[in-house]
Structure formats: structure tokens, C-alpha cells
Amino acid sequence: MKWSKTAFSIGAAATLVLAGCSSATPPAGGGDSGDDGYTIAFIQGVAGDEFYISMQCGVEEAAEAAGATVTTQGPAEFDPTLQKPVVDAIVGSKPDALLIAPTDVAAMQAPIQAAADAGIKVVLVDTTLDDPSMAVSQIASDNVGGGEAAFQAIQEAHPEGGKVLVVSNEPGISTTDARAEGFEGAVADDSKFESLGVQYSHNDPAEAARIVTAALQKDPDIVGIFAANLFAAEGSATGVQQAGKTDDVTIVGFDAGPAQVEALRNGIVQALVAQQPATIGADGVAQAIAALDGDATEEKIQTGFTVLTAENIDSEGADAVYRSSCD
Structure with a gap:
């Protein structure tokens, strides 16, 4: 990729x-x-x-x-x-x-x-x-725009197209709902991609892993997953790993705290949408x-926001990483 x-x-x-x-x-x-x-x-x-x-x-x-x-x-x-x-x-x-x-x-x-x-x-x-x-x-x-940017990252990794899935946390949260809306809207504008919809992990990484495992069993040709928060990204990565699809599925997460950045560095997720x-x-x-x-x-x-990858996290993307304290 x-x-x-x-x-x-x-x-x-x-x-x-x-x-x-x-x-x-x-x-x-x-x-x-x-x-x-x-x-x-x-x-x-x-x-x-x-x-x-x-x-x-x-x-x-x-x-x-x-x-x-x-x-x-x-x-x-x-x-x-x-x-x-x-x-x-x-x-x-x-x-x-x-x-x-x-x-x-x-x-x-x-x-x-x-x-x-x-x-x-x-x-x-x-x-x-x-x-x-x-x-x-x-x-x-601009959470709608953030969802669109997440899809753009998957497009870049898979220009040939394919099936994509959104794993969010809970319905009724304005930010993550808007991210999913932006992602789904962008998918609809590209005929090479097919959306499998939005599923909710209820902030439980184990549930996100179960969702992704089941989705890959049903649709082994999934090429991208947009994980709308940290726990969704953690669980999605576990599901992809368990399915043996690490080299085939691009996971784009949201936010850029230390745990998300570590996942990016370790190749668990391939891109992060960092807010301000x-x-x-x-x-x-x-x-x-x-x-x-x-x-x-x-x-x-x-x-606005910045899309982080393993290639820019230690250069121009470094300033977008979130802080653990104000000291």
C-alpha cells in the first residue's frame, strides 16, 4: 500500500x-x-x-x-x-x-x-x-469532511475499488454520526466502491473485533474499514488480524492520541484523521x-484536521499528535 x-x-x-x-x-x-x-x-x-x-x-x-x-x-x-x-x-x-x-x-x-x-x-x-x-x-x-478524508485514504490505498465498512461507537453521538455520514457520502460518489453500512461496537473493542470477523467471513473481499473512534480501531485491527487479512484491508482510524499513534507506527491502522x-x-x-x-x-x-500516515507521522504530521498533559 x-x-x-x-x-x-x-x-x-x-x-x-x-x-x-x-x-x-x-x-x-x-x-x-x-x-x-x-x-x-x-x-x-x-x-x-x-x-x-x-x-x-x-x-x-x-x-x-x-x-x-x-x-x-x-x-x-x-x-x-x-x-x-x-x-x-x-x-x-x-x-x-x-x-x-x-x-x-x-x-x-x-x-x-x-x-x-x-x-x-x-x-x-x-x-x-x-x-x-x-x-x-x-x-x-468538520466531521463530515473527516469522514470524507478517511475514504480518500482508502481510495489511495485501493484505487481498484472494493467493499468498505464503517465501525462506529454508538448512534446518537453527533460527531461520529457525522463522520459516518461523510464517509458513506463519499463512497456513494465512487462507483468502484460498495458500502456495507455502519455497525456499532458500543465502545467495546471485543465487539468491534466480532463485527469485523463476521463481516470478513461474509465478505472476504472487504478492502477498507473506517473506524470512527479509538476502540473501534483497536477492535477492527484485532478482527482483521484474526482473519489473516492484515495485508489486504486498510483500516483508517480517527483521532491521534498516543494509543492511536502507536497503532499507526505498528501498522495496525494505516491512517489516522487527526482533529485540532x-x-x-x-x-x-x-x-x-x-x-x-x-x-x-x-x-x-x-x-480542520490532518491525515496522518506512517510516512509523515515523524515529520510534518508530528504537530497534529494529541497531548497527554498540559505540562
């Missing part, structure tokens, strides 16, 4: 260069908003995930520059039943603004609406809601402070 030696980026470029960050940022003062002492709460989709850690770094750097204070919390799993109590507690503490990655488009609607009703400026980062009208801004990767989480966080702070200052905000902001 041949890959281009040049990383290609699609969408907006990063708007800030991040030099480093800490777990909480005290008011710095001196800026346009410094005297306001704004308090910003950032609620991650899941704590400990390198994507959200990288976003936290962007949040903290931007907040420090604006003289704001940041607190960061997140549920132990990407689960609305665990995220809701965190939101409820934050609403009780009455920060000036809330940056949040909703863990479900429907289940998190009421808790986040309650925050807005309490006068807290809400910015949705990464994921969104069925009705995001209470938010002053929504900031996310730090930029999402920094833009989220900028929009929150604009709303608090009474300035105009942008309803939607889309950030």
Missing part, C-alpha cells in the same frame, strides 16, 4: 500556537477582559482522553491570555448519565460561562438548557445537541468571552 509522503490538512488552520498549560488558570489580568475575572467551566466528554486533554490545554492557554479562571471536569466514561451530575453541580456553582462537549444529543439537552436558563453563557465544543439554540456558539471539527482539539478549546474561550463582553459571536465554527 503506497501513501503520499505529505500530510494534507483540510479546513481551518490552527488559530493559536499553544506553548503549554496547567490544570487550572488563575486570573492574569491586563487584557480587555482581565478586570472582569470571568470564571469558565470546561466539561469534557470524558476525563483522561488525550483529545479532551489537548482541548483543555487550548482552553487554559486562551483563558490565561484573557485573564479568566478555568475549572475542568469530566465524567469517567462518555455517558450522559455520568455527565449530567457534573453539569448540575457546575450550574450550582454559577460560573460565567460553560464550555461543554455533550455526551448525547438528546439526553444532555435539559441539563445544558438549565445552565443557559441560569444565565451561564454556553459554548458547545466538539459535540452538539438536537436543539443547540441556547448556545452562544458551536465549535467542532486545542484550537476548538481556544476558540470556545474566545466565543464565551465575546458573549460575556456583549460582543458578537459566531454561531458555528468548524476546525
Whole structure:
């Protein structure tokens, strides 16, 4: 399988260069908003995930520059039943603004609406809601475009075409649903390829492996799998290996944390679609402070991504790898 030696980026470029960050940022003062002492709460989709850690770094750097204070919390799993109590507690503490990655488009609607009703400026980062009208801004990767780029990587590896499959985590998550939509739409535009649809592994690598094993038994001529998150990629790789198809099937994963990058280096996946989480966080702070200052905000902001391969991960693609800490 041949890959281009040049990383290609699609969408907006990063708007800030991040030099480093800490777990909480005290008011710095001196800026346009410094005297306001704004308090910003950032609620991650899941704590400990390198994507959200990288976003936290962007949040903290931007907040420090604006003289704001940041607190960061997140549920132990990407689960609305665990995220809701965190939101409820934050609403009780009455920060000036809330940056949040909703863990479900429907289940998190009421808790986040309650925050807005309490006068807290809400910015949705990464994921969104069925009705995001209470938010002053929504900031996310171009996930449809990311799905399209994942298909382009499979096209490059298999110009002759073939059957492809999407393995996602759960239906009802705005980001992964959009990635699958973008991938499926791109497949439909190329008559050489046939989509076998989307299957859900429920964030369980063992279930993803079972899905892929069964799919390869039924369709041994599958040439590509788009794994929409880390666990789907891990399980998909296991299924491909168990089927003895490592040299025949291209797996494209999403995100670029240490585990994903190790899988890329080891040849378990052949490409990664890396987002710009730090930029999402920094833009989220900028929009929150604009709303608090009474300035105009942008309803939607889309950030770009970079496709990483084994050939560019140690060169121009290195800056796209996610961070494990803000130190």
C-alpha cells in the first residue's frame, strides 16, 4: 500500500500556537477582559482522553491570555448519565460561562438548557445537541469532511475499488454520526466502491473485533474499514488480524492520541484523521468571552484536521499528535 509522503490538512488552520498549560488558570489580568475575572467551566466528554486533554490545554492557554479562571471536569466514561451530575453541580456553582462537549444529543439537552436558563453563557465544543439554540456558539471539527478524508485514504490505498465498512461507537453521538455520514457520502460518489453500512461496537473493542470477523467471513473481499473512534480501531485491527487479512484491508482510524499513534507506527491502522482539539478549546474561550463582553459571536465554527500516515507521522504530521498533559 503506497501513501503520499505529505500530510494534507483540510479546513481551518490552527488559530493559536499553544506553548503549554496547567490544570487550572488563575486570573492574569491586563487584557480587555482581565478586570472582569470571568470564571469558565470546561466539561469534557470524558476525563483522561488525550483529545479532551489537548482541548483543555487550548482552553487554559486562551483563558490565561484573557485573564479568566478555568475549572475542568469530566465524567469517567462518555455517558450522559455520568455527565449530567457534573453539569448540575457546575450550574450550582454559577460560573460565567460553560464550555461543554455533550455526551448525547438528546439526553444532555435539559441539563445544558438549565445552565443557559441560569444565565451561564454556553459554548458547545466538539459535540452538539438536537436543539443547540441556547448556545452562544458551536465549535467542532468538520466531521463530515473527516469522514470524507478517511475514504480518500482508502481510495489511495485501493484505487481498484472494493467493499468498505464503517465501525462506529454508538448512534446518537453527533460527531461520529457525522463522520459516518461523510464517509458513506463519499463512497456513494465512487462507483468502484460498495458500502456495507455502519455497525456499532458500543465502545467495546471485543465487539468491534466480532463485527469485523463476521463481516470478513461474509465478505472476504472487504478492502477498507473506517473506524470512527479509538476502540473501534483497536477492535477492527484485532478482527482483521484474526482473519489473516492484515495485508489486504486498510483500516483508517480517527483521532491521534498516543494509543492511536502507536497503532499507526505498528501498522495496525494505516491512517489516522487527526482533529485540532486545542484550537476548538481556544476558540470556545474566545466565543464565551465575546458573549460575556456583549460582543458578537459566531454561531458555528468548524476546525480542520490532518491525515496522518506512517510516512509523515515523524515529520510534518508530528504537530497534529494529541497531548497527554498540559505540562
